[in-house]
Amino acid sequence: MESETLGRLIDQHAAALELFARQWVDQPEDVVQEAFVRLAGLPIQPSNPRAWLFRTVRNGAINAGVKQRRRRRYETEVATPVSAWFEIKSLGQKEAAVDAESAQAALAALSPDQREIIVAHIWGGLTFDEIAQMAGHSASTAHRIYQAGLTCLRERLGVPCRTNSSRTIPK
16 A cells, blocks of 8 residues: 555544544554554555454454453452461460461462462372372472472471471471
């Protein structure tokens, strides 16, 4: 397409196309610009460029609107406070060994691999063979990651360990 023709189409239709696209997306300028870029790159020009532009802007704006709403929903979900991982139960006279909020913070601070394996093993009841299949590790690697994660949890929570011969065992 000749630059003069493209410039004339932009001058004549850009404002109307932006207004048209605004019903689907908050910032229609990008959608309109993309439509003009696509029009300029077509090997064969449409017989009715104005109708082609409106159809292209409509499709682009609808797609952009869907992406925009999805992004907003995701950002809202991420900004929403995370619900507690643990239920706080009264133990009567006996006090809980670890505070639920501290435990949640300590778990959240672990590496994703460590957290995944610890939760799968302790709360999910999976064996290390099952965890290995799920996570794509060997059973020994899964166990090693599990042990390293428990060590990190103990350090973060201040849980003392007692030694029994050559091994360190949590109290």
